[in-house]
Amino acid sequence: MEGRLTGINRKETLQYLGYLGSEIPEQLEQDLTRCEEEVLKTARPRVLWKLFSLEQDGRFAGTAFSPRGHDVQKLLKDCNQVILIAVTLGSETEQLLRRSQIRNMGDAVILDAAASAAVENVCDNLCKDLAERFAPRYLTDRFSPGYGDFPFAQQRELFGVLDITRQIGVSLSESGLMLPQKSVTALIGVADRPQEHRHRGCASCTMFETCRFRKEDTHCGAI
């Protein structure tokens, strides 16, 4: 399955930029368009996925990995199989973002937001492809380490199980952060009956940690 980046959701980019609803001046519109094009041109999305059977004790068959937390348990309650995914826009995008921070910081913040929206698009496309491939079975929402009570620290185990660094070139820093930064890991349950797709909601949003709306006890309206 190829990684597919098919577009960048402008609303999402603006959300990452902390857009508060004021009118967007024409110059900024142009900058947004230019930066989105730059990301689309630069990104080389790579995806990786693998199917596991779930053991009675919640372990992924053939591995020593079992996700912790009630939220994952709830997500997988109907599932006897689970897919692990890893997605990245690649080091080319990381380089674009880093270099832009030296060349032109104004562009850098827009590029960063556009790249965040882009990696979501790649994830959405992968999930669509997987849903087709696994039909007539049903897939749950995707769920990443750090969402809800799924411990962020389990990222490292996930990296081991999927051999992510070797397969798609994403590495994990000492403190557990992914590089290239525009990368996502998640698990998706496979069930025999339709799964409820919740709102993406704050708890399952990739901005959960850092959202300025949530910090001010409000939300962005996109969910």
Next chain:
Amino acid sequence: MEPFELILLDGGMGTQLQAAGLPMGQAPEIWNLTEPDKVTTVHRRYVEAGSRLLYSNTFGVNRLKVSRTGYSVRDLVQGGIRCARAAAGENVRVALDIGPLGQMLEPLGTLRFEEAYDVFREIVVAGRDAGADLIVIETMSDLYEVKAAVLAAKENSALPVWVTMTFEANGRSFVGTTVPAMGLTLTGLGVDAMGFNCSLGPKELLPLIRELRRWTDKPLILKPNAGLPDPATGEYHITADEFAEELIPALQEGVQMLGGCCGTTPDFIRALKKHTDREIVKNPVVWRCFGVCSATQTVGFGGVRVIGERINPTGKKRFQQALRENDIDYIVTRGIEQQDAGADILDVNVGLPGIDEAEIMTRVVKALQAVVDLPLQIDSSDPAVIEAGLRVVNGKAVVNSVNGKAEVLEAILPICKKYGAAVVGLCMDGEGIPQTWRDRVRIAERIVKAATAVGIPKEDVLIDCLTLTVSAQQDQAAETLKALHYVRETLGLHTVLGVSNISFGLPARENITVSFLTQALYAGLDLPIINPNQRAVMDAVASFRLLSGEDRDGEAFIRRFAEIEESTKKPETAGKEMSIQESILRGLKGETAAATIRALETRGEMDVINELLIPALDVVGDRYEKQQIFLPQLINAANAACGGFDVIRERLARSGTQSVSKGKIVLATVYGDIHDIGKNIVRVVLENYGYTVIDLGRDVPVRRIVDTIIREDVKLVGLSALMTTTVASMAETIAAIRRSGHDCRIMVGGAVLTPDYAAEIGADYYAKDAKQSADIARMVLG
């Protein structure tokens, strides 16, 4: 090793151990100590299948990875070599297998080159002591990481070193390394064999092997996967026989070492043995390209290659000031400009009395590599500075320069050889610059002889016939051209020449420079050292490339001049003169600079800063707070103001005045955190309010922050953390600053922080955004 002997390697290890019961995701190396028999059994099955060389089960052994397991690198490596040796017997050799460290090196990651070297050194020493026969560095994506590993291997053992890297089908690695860059760099570093492993099957790797063959004369290695795995089942699809069949053509490309990677088993090696036994293995004629490269861009020799001369403090007050004040950004910007103007290689000269040239060279090389793709030319006469630069270069560099003096050749050529650099040889010696072309050529011949004697191929010796100022020595221009012609045509060497010097002291210099450049190119100059920012000079290069046939069908020429015509057509911002405030509000850097120049006609520098630039920024900040504009506009305005500050700095540097600064601020993204865009935004804004920012970067150890605060005696430090997981590290940093007794004020920011939490961990100020950090700076520093 016999020159054309085929050596069968082994196949997959991890998958074999998983078949023997190792859970997926668990480090296989631990079995070297806990289940050695199972590891040896896998090795033995490869020996039985025909492997002549075993890779030890140490791929993931390095202290960054094993620190969590409770085992030491030394024990795991020793165990790994022991397991392989037990299966090897008399006729099979054992290689210490070294894999990637699993963390990204600078500039994309935060692992420093020097630290990577040290991690590799520990593995090499353990493997050497355990009795490995050679060292294999494999599955690498990052050429820089490979360089650290190769240096560690060669400097700490006498064992042969092989390298295989992992590429995608498009001919690039995950971090953008290209095949030519790999070939040039590793050949230069003197590895004993190189090639590819993992990620692709035999068919996909074949075109890459053909490309690699063009850039090296070393024996080649191929260890492909068994095709690509089915994600749902994890199984590979090609059979052992198909695998072997598909690898046969590789033998004709000069591949001498064959084996398998993921998904391959002893059956694959058995099939390889069967299929290759009936083939005659021969190394085809080697035709090898030369050139220099960064990890991502290769500049082959032959044709005109422009070396940009602007990173050099000679005669440039502003540049000298930047060096003295550690203003690396200023220097890097000169690199970006030249890349944009069409330079192919960047000369890097940071020599200035009273500075630590080696240290600055290291920093400048690293900073340039983070932003520009061009290969570098390390320009110094001091061997220690040259080595400092070459060591941290990613790719293959040029050294500028040696001359005909015996002691210079003896001191510098071995360094060039060790790091695989090309070298510029100046046609002068202890007696000075010869006045006749014949005498210069004689020195060139001497330099080439000395270079080839230490193992530098003559294709990597670039001769500089020297330009003398025509206003002082008029007859010398012709001598230079004659020498050039002879060196290029008769000696067959590539030539370098600093061209601009020709016109020194004359009016309308550009006329002479361009005319001399054209004549020199015709005489055989192929690597002119020039200022690519001068349009007329680059126009001459573009014209020459068309006339010489290098620019096929004039494509580049037409593109260049179509673009230039286009850009001259555009009206200059409606022709109206804008005020400083208006141009800053609209985020126009060039206009702000122009308005600043006009303002300086009637006002002093400090006056312009305090009465015009800062108030304009305040208006921007105010609008941002009222949410009339948002982040990108705030930053663009700050950037525009920078245009004004640059004008003033330039002017003050010329008059010899210390640069203007409203005070020093240390900024750092705390240890463990690699998300630094927020910190970088704050930095841009603070700098454009006139503060001097000492930016320590990201993932900064507590100690370094405290030391810098004390050494620079700063009154304000800004700390940033983006993740909840790294806020703890911020708290530790604050505690350490307090413990040091320094009375520095601390402001903190970052997405997960709140004012309450900032107070709780002991910060003095919480800055919710870049604008507020500027307000805090003003409160603390004025």
